[in-house]
Amino acid sequence: MIGIVGGGVSGLFLGHELVRSGMDVTIWEATGRLGGVVSSEDCGGLVLERGPQRMRLTSQVKKLIEEVGLQEEVILGPNHLPLLVYSRGKLRKVPLTLNQFFTTDLLPLPSKLRVLAEILTAGTKRDETVGSFLRRKFGVVAYESFLGPLYGGLYGSDPDRMLVKSVLAERLKEAGIGRSIVWDLWGRIGRGSDVPPCSFKKGLGALPDALGRKLGNRIRLESPVIFAQQGLRGYDSGWCVVAEDGTDSLTRTNVEAVVLACPAEQAAKIIRGVRNIRVAGTETLMRDLNYNELAVCHMKSEANLQGLGYQVGFGEGLETRGVTFNHSLFGRDGLYTAFLGGMKNPSLVGLPDETIASIATSEFQQVTGFKAFSLEVSRTKIPAWDLSWKGYRKDQLPEGLFVCSNFSGRPGLQGRIQEAQALSKKLRDYLLRSH
Numbered sequence: 001m002i003g004i005v006g007g008g009v010s011g012l013f014l015g016h017e018l019v020r021s022g023m024d025v026t027i028w029e030a031t032g033r034l035g036g037v038v039s040s041e042d043c044g045g046l047v048l049e050r051g052p053q054r055m056r057l058t059s060q061v062k063k064l065i066e067e068v069g070l071q072e073e074v075i076l077g078p079n080h081l082p083l084l085v086y087s088r089g090k091l092r093k094v095p096l097t098l099n100q101f102f103t104t105d106l107l108p109l110p111s112k113l114r115v116l117a118e119i120l121t122a123g124t125k126r127d128e129t130v131g132s133f134l135r136r137k138f139g140v141v142a143y144e145s146f147l148g149p150l151y152g153g154l155y156g157s158d159p160d161r162m163l164v165k166s167v168l169a170e171r172l173k174e175a176g177i178g179r180s181i182v183w184d185l186w187g188r189i190g191r192g193s194d195v196p197p198c199s200f201k202k203g204l205g206a207l208p209d210a211l212g213r214k215l216g217n218r219i220r221l222e223s224p225v226i227f228a229q230q231g232l233r234g235y236d237s238g239w240c241v242v243a244e245d246g247t248d249s250l251t252r253t254n255v256e257a258v259v260l261a262c263p264a265e266q267a268a269k270i271i272r273g274v275r276n277i278r279v280a281g282t283e284t285l286m287r288d289l290n291y292n293e294l295a296v297c298h299m300k301s302e303a304n305l306q307g308l309g310y311q312v313g314f315g316e317g318l319e320t321r322g323v324t325f326n327h328s329l330f331g332r333d334g335l336y337t338a339f340l341g342g343m344k345n346p347s348l349v350g351l352p353d354e355t356i357a358s359i360a361t362s363e364f365q366q367v368t369g370f371k372a373f374s375l376e377v378s379r380t381k382i383p384a385w386d387l388s389w390k391g392y393r394k395d396q397l398p399e400g401l402f403v404c405s406n407f408s409g410r411p412g413l414q415g416r417i418q419e420a421q422a423l424s425k426k427l428r429d430y431l432l433r434s435h
């Protein structure tokens, strides 16, 4: 039996993979609902997404949707919606094709030539930040007007506090990109993405709900894991998971391996008592990993804007980091979702809801020219993948202890599926070896 701590998508994807491969699992979830940061709410017929806004319908996502029986619930977004950026006081299209690159008003001619000169620049350097890497490769104007906001926006982070080796180096390698990004992308530019954005009629929350139904009584809700102990079964690989069960008593469950699929701070607490030299260092590193806090403001507007949404260029003097156009993405009438705060202004999430709503709606009007009113303000967190990741390595753990979480691998839902699939194979081998 494998014990999984956390019923967010990482824990659920992994549980599903393990059961599919014939292994048994128990999943402990601290709260009364599954999905973690994936949270969809019906607000008078409009689906509000408090966390992720969309997935891409890759072959892996398609297969998972079929396995959990959600085919009829899928909604697809248009394939080639433009991505926008608010730069020099105006919304402009981010160039995604060669033609768009040469005709865009986002960059003046000298900055376009500077982007092309990337071919002559060196590859990644040791201990370089993403910010200095992007500026060195593409120039300051391209960095500040769209590359920095787009990359930082994925994590709510500041690229000047993210290390290339933690977040970008492996991705470039996976994409087969060597010294020059422009050179390697040249052949692909213009083709765009043929993988459409997707969601479900009731929002992305339909996916954890469907996984929960499949996994059935293998899931224990409202059961926060307090700690895990190693070696209780007389050999190093056995673990005991100790959890609350809603009563005054604690439950103890013996498992062959434990997977931490919860946020870093909770993961560190759970392994704090494990007497193992490898855990001591990892626990401290995990505890110190930063998360960015974001405020999410759902807004309704008469605006009929077409696009995926916009990011705000650096130096525009706005608190809004980006806005998703749920209206044109999935036909959610008049719905726009603004993200504020993050690493650029972490204290913003502490402001009252009404203040956040007023900032979000007035900045939306400044950018788009359209009035909006706030439907809801919520708050969430995302791993910052900043300098605090410098010494962290997920393989520094004792026998039988694993991590599968958005602080240990790519945070996007597609990345969560991939990490769950890779770990499922590793766990199968691990069980074969330890039996």
Ligand SMILES: Cc1cc2nc3c(=O)[nH]c(=O)nc-3n(C[C@H](O)[C@H](O)[C@H](O)COP(=O)(O)OP(=O)(O)OC[C@H]3O[C@@H](n4cnc5c(N)ncnc54)[C@H](O)[C@@H]3O)c2cc1C
Pocket: 005, 006, 007, 008, 009, 010, 011, 028, 029, 030, 031, 034, 035, 036, 037, 038, 050, 051, 052, 053, 054, 055, 223, 224, 225, 226, 261, 262, 263, 266, 294, 380, 381, 382, 404, 405, 406, 407, 410, 411, 412, 413, 414, 416
């Ligand atoms: C605002 C935002 C926007 C995003 N946008 C996108 C997007 O558009 N597209 C995309 O692909 N990805 C997006 N992502 C990324 C993606 O949604 C997340 O990385 C992913 O959902 C994280 O899943 P997780 O299971 O690793 O973590 P979490 O969702 O944090 O789940 C962890 C779970 O562990 C539980 N837990 C904690 N402590 C304990 C304990 N002691 N015992 C038991 N359970 C415990 C928690 O209650 C929680 O349910 C976004 C993320 C955020 C925050």
